[in-house]
Amino acid sequence: AQRVTQPEKLLSVFKGAPVELKCNYSYSGSPELFWYVQYSRQRLQLLLRHISRESIKGFTADLNKGETSFHLKKPFAQEEDSAMYYCALSGRMFSGGYNKLIFGAGTRLAVHP
Amino acid sequence: NAGVTQTPKFQVLKTGQSMTLQCAQDMNHNSMYWYRQDPGMGLRLIYYSASEGTTDKGEVPNGYNVSRLNKREFSLRLESAAPSQTSVYFCASSEVRGPTGELFFGEGSRLTVL
Numbered sequence: 001a002q003r004v005t006q007p008e009k010l011l012s013v014f015k016g017a018p019v020e021l022k023c024n025y026s027y028s029g030s031p032e033l034f035w036y037v038q039y040s041r042q043r044l045q046l047l048l049r050h051i052s053r054e055s056i057k058g059f060t061a062d063l064n065k066g067e068t069s070f071h072l073k074k075p076f077a078q079e080e081d082s083a084m085y086y087c088a089l090s091g092r093m094f095s096g097g098y099n100k101l102i103f104g105a106g107t108r109l110a111v112h113p
Numbered sequence: 114n115a116g117v118t119q120t121p122k123f124q125v126l127k128t129g130q131s132m133t134l135q136c137a138q139d140m141n142h143n144s145m146y147w148y149r150q151d152p153g154m155g156l157r158l159i160y161y162s163a164s165e166g167t168t169d170k171g172e173v174p175n176g177y178n179v180s181r182l183n184k185r186e187f188s189l190r191l192e193s194a195a196p197s198q199t200s201v202y203f204c205a206s207s208e209v210r211g212p213t214g215e216l217f218f219g220e221g222s223r224l225t226v227l
Contacts, residue, residue, distance in 0.1 A: 009153065034215075044156075044203065044218040086155060100171075101216055103148075105155035 002027045004089045004104035012110045013077050021072040021107050023061075023087030032090040033063055033070040034101070039083045047072075047085070057081070077111045084108050115139055119204050119219035126194045126226045134189040134222050136204030144207050145187035146171075146216065147179060149200040156203065162187055194226045 003026045013019055025031060035047040048056045050063040050070060061072045070087060087104040117138045126132055138145065143164045148156040148171075158171030160179040168179050176198060178190045187206075191198060201223050205216040 006155075036216075043220055044205075044216075046215045049215070100146075100158065100161060102158070102172075103156040105153055 006104035006107050008107045010108045019074045019077045023070045025089050034088045036086040037083050079111045082111045117219035119222050124224050137186045138206040142206035142208050146205045147189045148203045196226045199226045
């Protein structure tokens with residue numbers, strides 16, 4: 001069964017400190033992984049996806065298939081990074097080849113001044 | 114550009130009452146989804162619709178029904194609400210035939226069942 005685990009419910013750091021939000025997954029096939037973010041009073045939105053290997057708002061995430069992890073990192077946290085972060089997995093397991101995202105429980109990042 | 118629009122934004126029900134959450138998207142997406150968000154459990158998929166005319170169960174479908182009315186609209190119905198259905202409900206859509214898998218979410222509907 002596919003599963004996404006985010007072990008930390010809350011991560012509290014000071015501004016300027018490094019941040020690492022952990023995500024582990026289980027999936028038998030070749031996964032596609034994403035990080036979604038929900039800022040206060042805003043819609044849930046895509047932050048980044050592993051296939052793009054991009055850096056968004058200073059965040060990066062590398063897919064480690066050996067450790068089945070997709071941790072989100074940022075070298076210097078900013079107060080505006082405070083939000084709820086969700087790791088999500090998409091597996092092409094369904095008829096028609098369409099995606100269905102499975103989300104982790106989420107980690108709340110609090111960046112203090 | 115409205116994106117994904119959900120109504121109502123807030124609703125209070127009594128146990129046993131029924132209601133329908135409405136969702137519409139204007140991005141011409143094929144696929145639509147209903148998730149519920151609960152503290153400590155993240156987002157869990159209730160039902161999804163890969164394309165107009167098809168619907169399938171997700172992780173937590175019990176107590177819910179859905180209708181894909183047309184390509185734009187995907188409604189979620191609670192026939193007999195229970196306190197366990199108190200949650201924030203999110204509708205989402207995507208153009209899934211491709212590797213991106215990006216979902217576009219509505220603002221959410223907060224439902225309280227007393």
